[in-house]
Amino acid sequence: MPRTKGQFEEMRNATREKIQSAAIQLFATRGFGSTNVQDIADTAGISVGLLYRHFKTKDQLFNELVAFAIEGLKRNIALFESDQSPTKLLTQFVDEVYTDMINGEELAHLLILINQSLLAGTATDSKQHEEILQINITLLDSTAQLIRRGQQLGEFRSGDAKEMALLFYGSIQGLAQIKILLKSSFVMPSPSTLTAFLLKERM
Template sequence: MPRSKEQFEEMRNATREKIHSAAMQLFVHQGFGSTNVQDIADTAGISIGLLYRHYKTKDQLFNELVDYAVEGLNRNITFFETDQSPKKLMAQFVDEVYTDMINGEELTHLLILINQSLLAGSATASKHYEEILQVNARLLDSTAQLIRKGQQLGEFYSGDAQEMAVLFYASIQGLAQMKVLLKSNFTMPSPAILTAFLLKERK
């Protein structure tokens, strides 16, 4: 019995997810330059011909992954700009980061991928370099605004909101690096530890 259009689309999406997962893993652990298309196909468990049906070049795949990561950053900006309690928003965000970090590799790999794309500059990420810088700046600003609002409401500790936002994201980025380096020896700090400098009496 021939497959339906929906079944073909499901198979196509499943294959792309395998490719994305394999590529992120290899880019993070081996670096973009040291990863070839055959490595990605082998890790994904597919033929190189099938990979080329989805992506013509390694750069195209890398750029799509960075696009995905940038979408995530934009979602975070929108989330922080809602009218909910700053304490509630920050607690929910940190809980999600904690859950993602202990249950899988995707968030870790996406954070490192963004970092790699910035460090690569014009070499592999010319399409994204300025965009990522702008989105990162917006995310810092929206987080700092959230912290200021939380300070005014007495939910957050006092301090320079911009500096606190930088520290917050630096700790998350550093934890992603530590998870890759330490592997099974990595212990993810609890949400309470992650926000100890920020939230008053987190519950």
């Protein structure tokens, strides 16, 4: 029987996901400049011609991956700016990071990808580069505000909220890089370890 329109769309989406997964891995581990389209196609297990049906250029592929990462950062900002308990919000976020880090490499690759686009301006146009920078600043500010709320409620340890937010994200970013370097030897710190300098111990 001939395939239905829905089946073709499912196959198309599956191929795009394979391409994106391969590209994230290669961009993060080799860098944008050292990764070519053939490498991505080989890792995805498809032909270069099929890859070009989905993405016209390597730059377009990179920029779509960065756009995907940006949407994730926006969701984190919205979460932290909600009126839920600061402890609950932070714990939920750290639990998700922990789960993603122990179950695969996608989060680590995405974090490295964002850094590449910021530090090297890799493949991103000036508008997207500015957007990533502003979103990172907003995320830091919303996290610092979350920490201040937690401190006012007596749930978080005292200290400069902005410095604590910087240390928090610096730790996660550093762990992402170490995970990619150490591979199977990497051991992800527990959620309680990640939040020990932020949350007060419960009596």
